Amino acid sequence: MCHHCNYQELLTSVKLETTESRLRVLEVVGNNSFPLSAGDIYKTLERSVSINRVTVYRILDLLVDHGIVERLSTGGRSAYFGLAPNDYHQPHPHFYCKQCGQMDCLNPDSLTVKVESLSKTFPGRIDKVEIRVDGICKNCLKQN
Amino acid sequence: MCHHCNYQELLTSVKLETTESRLRVLEVVGNNSFPLSAGDIYKTLERSVSINRVTVYRILDLLVDHGIVERLSTGGRSAYFGLAPNDYHQPHPHFYCKQCGQMDCLNPDSLTVKVESLSKTFPGRIDKVEIRVDGICKNCLKQN
């Protein structure tokens, strides 16, 4: 767990009741150093606690809606989940290996984006800018 | 059709035989000013020609593999397709409206990314950088 994050507090900070399941889901997401799919999160939880697959999906939706978890698209079919940016975690781009499906967090400064000009002129509402780098990871590269 | 693109030529330029179906799919993708889902492309084609849904998926995969069509992830469940960047079409970010699912192409300069530092140090292979802006489009905004 990130020493800045108390998951219990994180839940109450967005006015969500703490339940065992919510805390477990948030722990799995937060304790992991890279984003995970809903399926990964479910499989991880299943090993230690009893929880339903649908509950995992619902809790993830809930945490995303409340802004403490971020849903990331991939080059593949499923979304991945990580802790949302906050005071202690800057927004940052991710790398997605299209071979093994592993997603990695990149340094916030490794790719920077200038969003001001767009924000000024864009006629709609902008909620988020997602930057994803696609390719083949180091491990998969050396296997070939 | 973009006056720079001859779709027939585009196919032969990547050593793909021209078939009626490939040409039709590429036309729909290329003639559209914003990216479309496989389903949208299929529905469009269906109106005028007889083609199978699976064929559309296969052709899209093929065109993506050959680098003339680009697959874009969305905040939603399906991928969208547009012409891949080439000499006449710079890479550019996209806007995705999470309400209506419309995707729009943004100006190549509206968001710029510095990828050099990452390319130098990143241990894997980088194929693509995808930038997606999520939010609510102008039309959906005024409906509420």
Next chain:
DNA sequence: AGCCAATAAGCAATATAGTTGCATTACAAT
């Protein structure tokens, strides 16, 4: 032209990820 091999397209079945409706359980307030 006719034949053959290779490739493309069609069709049905299947896979995968996520969602919905409704029943059951837990839990907080009274």
Next chain:
DNA sequence: ATTGTAATGCAACTATATTGCTTATTGGCT
């Protein structure tokens, strides 16, 4: 303890994409 509300479980379902196999089309050859 009772009750109302919200969370979770379970089964069925939806949307999107993929697979295996059959049929049709194409291009090269004679």
